[in-house]
Amino acid sequence: MKYRILKKTVLIPGQTSLLVIDAPHVAKKAKPGNFVILRTSEKGERIPLTIADCDPEAGTITIVFLVVGKTTAEMNTFEEGQSLHDVCGPLGRPTHIEKQGTVICVGGGTGVAAMHHIAKGHAAIGNHVVAIVGARNKDLLLFCNELGSFCPEVLIATDDGSMGHHGFVTDVLKERLEQDKDVSEVVAVGPVPMMEAVSKVTKPFGVKTTVSLNAIMVDGIGMCGACRCTVGGETKFACVDGPEFDGHKVDFGELRLRLGQFRDQEKQSMELFQHKCHCAEGK
Ligand SMILES: Cc1cc2nc3c(=O)[nH]c(=O)nc-3n(C[C@H](O)[C@H](O)[C@H](O)COP(=O)(O)OP(=O)(O)OC[C@H]3O[C@@H](n4cnc5c(N)ncnc54)[C@H](O)[C@@H]3O)c2cc1C
Ligand code: FES
Numbered sequence: 001m002k003y004r005i006l007k008k009t010v011l012i013p014g015q016t017s018l019l020v021i022d023a024p025h026v027a028k029k030a031k032p033g034n035f036v037i038l039r040t041s042e043k044g045e046r047i048p049l050t051i052a053d054c055d056p057e058a059g060t061i062t063i064v065f066l067v068v069g070k071t072t073a074e075m076n077t078f079e080e081g082q083s084l085h086d087v088c089g090p091l092g093r094p095t096h097i098e099k100q101g102t103v104i105c106v107g108g109g110t111g112v113a114a115m116h117h118i119a120k121g122h123a124a125i126g127n128h129v130v131a132i133v134g135a136r137n138k139d140l141l142l143f144c145n146e147l148g149s150f151c152p153e154v155l156i157a158t159d160d161g162s163m164g165h166h167g168f169v170t171d172v173l174k175e176r177l178e179q180d181k182d183v184s185e186v187v188a189v190g191p192v193p194m195m196e197a198v199s200k201v202t203k204p205f206g207v208k209t210t211v212s213l214n215a216i217m218v219d220g221i222g223m224c225g226a227c228r229c230t231v232g233g234e235t236k237f238a239c240v241d242g243p244e245f246d247g248h249k250v251d252f253g254e255l256r257l258r259l260g261q262f263r264d265q266e267k268q269s270m271e272l273f274q275h276k277c278h279c280a281e282g283k
Contacts, residue, residue, distance in 0.1 A: 002083035003038070006060060011142055016066050016110060017076055018052070024059030026051070026089045032121035033095030033114075033212070033244055036061065037220040038087045040078070045071045045269075048217045048239075050114035050189075051090060061087075064113035064142070070269040077277075091220045092243050095210075097121045100184040102128045104176060105151075106169050106198055108190025109135065112142045114212060115189040122187075123150040130155065130176065130183075134169035134194070138162040170197045177205045185210060188247065192256055199247030209247035213238045216259060230254055 007020035026036060035050045053062035067076050078084070095118045103122045107115030112133050123129045131147040134157045141163065147154045155172050156164025165172050177183060185208045188198040195211040202209040215227040215238040222240035229238050232249035236242065 003085075003087045004083045005078055005080050008078070008080050011064065012140060014067065014076075015140075016064065016142065018062060018064045018113075019075075019078075020060050020062050021084065021087060022059060023061050023087045023089075026087060027054045027056045027059050027061050030054040030056075030061060030090040031094035032097065032117040033092060034090035035092050035220075035243065036063070036087050036089030037091060037217065038063075039085045040071060040074050041085050044074075044085060046088075046218060046220070047071045048091070048214075048220060050117070050212070052113035052117055053120075054117075061089075064110055066110040069266050070273045073270065073273060088220065092239060093241070095121060095187075095244060097125055097127075099126050102130065102180065102183045104130045104132060104173065104183055104186045106132045106173060106186065106188040106190070106194075107134070107143070108169060108188075108194040109140070110142070111188075111190030111194070111212070112147075115187065116143045116146055118187055118189070118212075119147060120150060127184075128152060132157065132169045132172050132176070134158070134190070136160065168197070169194065170201045173198060174201050177202065177207065183207050186247075187244075188212075192252055192259070195247060196250075196252040199250070199252075203248055210244050211247035211250060212243045213245060213250065213255060214243070214259075215239075215255060216261070229258070 004022040009018040030051045037046045037048050049063045052064045105115050105119040119129050129151045130153045131151040132155045135141045136159045157169045157172050186202050187210045188195045189212045218224045218226040220239045222237050227238040230251040231245045
């Protein structure tokens, strides 16, 4: 089966793209918090990407990816009409969504795409969803309009102050928690330092905090152990026990170390890919 790219939108040139993919069997079952593992070609690396949205009737899923290495760079060369070799999913436990009042969803960088699907699920069940979106500058902000269509509040923070609060999402979150004592849950999706910082901010307020761990994954079904992480002193596999966990219990230091364990091989693979691209262009 081929997974055709029906739509490609470049969100940030050379950096972040959105693909709508024909994947009816995934779309039928996908829930907020789920992810897929895909390959661009038969010999390609398996990479996990969050389902940022889905349309069961149209049989499509949406993914948003940041170009960080060989596979994401290769995927960014794909155009509408081309196909991915395989898309396996939905994987992972879906987000626990129940009617509970006010939920603050915090997203940083490409994590906003995943956060958007979770926020949508909370809004659909009737929770008051406050979205906090962060980026280095206003040109890198993602999904603000989409979030605005179902969140009564969308708060923005940029590192350079070009839009919204001048500073980090954690500043905005802290202020919101000080003003509003009735927040039932904070959900954070983004870079590891951001999720760790969010968990530190919410701890003194005693607010339930859910983070989505982007551990290295290979099979995505709990067999290989690649995604091992420690939560509350216990070993968990992010692919089948998560990817969402209690942010107050995650060993973020270990996660950071494990994410960097293949850096040399990743660098080599990217250099080889760039060399092949240059040769193909006749340089
Ligand atoms: C559950 C989950 C959901 C994710 N959702 C998204 C998403 O929606 N959008 C997005 O841009 N990124 C997402 N990621 C991260 C994404 O999988 C990596 O950026 C991608 O695998 C990098 O592959 P590469 O070949 O381009 O880069 P590489 O050069 O191979 O790696 C660059 C960095 O990406 C990470 N990485 C590499 N291989 C894997 C792997 N097999 N599994 C996980 N991380 C890896 C490592 O930190 C590594 O240092 C998600 C990760 C997980 C675990
Ligand atoms: S990715 Fe293999 S056990 Fe989780």
